[in-house]
Amino acid sequence: MSVTATNSDIERAADVLRAGGLVALPTETVYGLGADAEDPTAVARIFQVKGRPPSHPLIVHIGAAHQLDDWVEEVPATARLLAEHFWPGPLTLVLRRGPRVPLEATGGLETVAVRVPDHPVALALLSAFGGGVTAPSANRFGSVSPTTAGHVRAELGDAVDFVLDGGSCQVGVESTIVDVTGGAPAILRPGGVTREDLEAVLGSPVGVPASSGVRVPGQHPSHYAPHARVVLVEPERVVAEAELAQEQGHRVGVFLPASFSGTEVKAHAVVPLPGALEAYAQGLYGYLRELDQQGCDVIVASLPAEEGLGLAIANRLRRAAGPRGVA
Ligand code: TXA
Numbered sequence: 001m002s003v004t005a006t007n008s009d010i011e012r013a014a015d016v017l018r019a020g021g022l023v024a025l026p027t028e029t030v031y032g033l034g035a036d037a038e039d040p041t042a043v044a045r046i047f048q049v050k051g052r053p054p055s056h057p058l059i060v061h062i063g064a065a066h067q068l069d070d071w072v073e074e075v076p077a078t079a080r081l082l083a084e085h086f087w088p089g090p091l092t093l094v095l096r097r098g099p100r101v102p103l104e105a106t107g108g109l110e111t112v113a114v115r116v117p118d119h120p121v122a123l124a125l126l127s128a129f130g131g132g133v134t135a136p137s138a139n140r141f142g143s144v145s146p147t148t149a150g151h152v153r154a155e156l157g158d159a160v161d162f163v164l165d166g167g168s169c170q171v172g173v174e175s176t177i178v179d180v181t182g183g184a185p186a187i188l189r190p191g192g193v194t195r196e197d198l199e200a201v202l203g204s205p206v207g208v209p210a211s212s213g214v215r216v217p218g219q220h221p222s223h224y225a226p227h228a229r230v231v232l233v234e235p236e237r238v239v240a241e242a243e244l245a246q247e248q249g250h251r252v253g254v255f256l257p258a259s260f261s262g263t264e265v266k267a268h269a270v271v272p273l274p275g276a277l278e279a280y281a282q283g284l285y286g287y288l289r290e291l292d293q294q295g296c297d298v299i300v301a302s303l304p305a306e307e308g309l310g311l312a313i314a315n316r317l318r319r320a321a322g323p324r325g326v327a
Pocket residue numbers: 027029030031032033056057058059090092094106109111112113117135136137138173174175176177188189216217218219
């Protein structure tokens with residue numbers, strides 16, 4: 001990871017936040033578009049810049065697990081356990097909102113999503129700023145999340161007051177969101193912390209949403225979508241499907257399964273997928289952007305087995321392939 005943000009960049013970014021501005025910040029998952037969580041006007045600007053409906057709640061990023069109590073009404077034992085175990089890290093906990101959190105940040109909900117990001121630049125910013133930073137992924141609503149500072153600049157440009165560069169995000173898919181407001185913890189969005197990891201710590205099974213269901217407010221099937229149409233087929237059909245679409249006159253990009261043993265694929269652009277899920281997750285959004293940039297109008301891919309990080313990767317691919325324009 002090439003961390004290029006300097007101490008003076010961090011100080012400047014903290015000043016921008018204090019002045020009610022927007023700062024793009026690196027996290028271990030994806031880049032976020034941050035504002036002072038306690039400034040409703042700054043929070044409103046996030047929605048404006050993203051083109052995101054104001055009813056879609058944001059995540060409050062904090063600098064350390066012990067600060068959680070400052071932001072929520074109460075911390076149930078399960079939440080404490082998960083926070084102690086996985087923070088800093090790609091886990092977001094949904095809890096009852098404390099009075100410090102403005103309703104603008106929660107989309108009017110009485111719950112709030114909180115996490116401690118595991119990235120030196122994000123943690124330095126949170127420490128210099130002192131407060132909480134609300135940050136959705138730093139992309140326009142519905143499009144692919146950014147995993148480099150270059151992605152943020154290309155997509156949001158001058159709409160952001162300051163971009164902190166922290167290199168390429170190591171995890172590459174967003175945090176796992178777990179509802180711990182009551183009853184058994186449930187995964188609202190699969191992400192960087194796996195279901196298996198959660199279950200190992202909790203000692204009990206953790207529910208996951210139906211793959212195509214819309215459970216989390218603000219999560220719609222058309223999220224994470226590139227411009228190209230994403231077509232999902234069985235792994236052994238990927239090459240044939242890609243070649244067929246190419247013959248039909250499409251400009252085809254293909255996510256080539258690591259298991260592919262042939263030599264050549266007749267497609268416009270080929271992404272040879274890494275065998276390890278960590279590397280696949282880390283590269284996923286960059287691959288989608290790359291194929292868009294190469295002018296592909298169709299991307300052919302298959303779903304990985306939904307175990308470990310495969311659950312989050314499959315979730316994002318399904319959403320990338322989902323119907324467009326769903327409200
Ligand atoms: O890894 C991540 O989580 C990244 C980085 C920047 O931290 N952030 C991120 O934010 O993915 P965003 O806004 O793109 O996605 C936040 C998700 C949305 O699906 C939203 O609906 C959900 O969190 N969320 C936020 N508050 C919630 C709440 N109170 N109850 C249920 N879901 C909530």
